[in-house]
Amino acid sequence: PLALCFALALGACAARSKDVDVQPAAPPLTEEQMMQKVTELAQPGPEHQRLDPLVGKFGAKMTIRMSSDAPEQTWEGVSTNEWIFGGRFVQQKIEGVAFGQPFSGLGITGFDNFSKRYQGIWVDSMGTITMPMSTGTANATGKVITFTRTMFDPILNRDITTREVLTI
Secondary structure (H helix, E strand, O other): OHHHHHHHHHHHHHHHHHHHHOOOOOOOOOHHHHHHHHHHHOOOOHHHHOOHHHOEEEEEEEEEOOOOOOOOEEEEEEEEEEEEOOOOEEEEEEEEEEOOEEEEEEEEEEEEOOOOEEEEEEEEOOOOOOEEEEEEEEOOOOOEEEEEEEEEEOOOOEEEEEEEEEEO
16 A cells, blocks of 8 residues: 555656646747748848858859868859848859869858858759758858758768858
């Protein structure tokens, strides 16, 4: 009987602790509240304005290292960048030469007001994949944004994480 009482008391405490840990669901938003939140999150802000120096036509220099012990390789070309979607994203088009071959690339960079992170996507003429989204943060001055991206590398046959540094 004492063991049964102990088991019942323990069960009651466990049930009570579960009730305490459960957070009440937030009341559902009205359609008007949802639209207000969407509108707030959709507005370009100061983080977007930090990308403004990227807009224009520039000589581009990209440095890549295939592994930590491999030598750096430099690609050169022309980057034409413009704001799209009302100042929400910078679209980048690059034309140049990489690994001795003609090269074209298209990237889109922006800032997500919800996650508070910069984001970028990329496609180019050296493959048939859309690279997974990269995410990053700016340094204190806002002039260096460091992105990371995790993706499957078909040559190495494993996931890899890349680091991309955008210096404005």
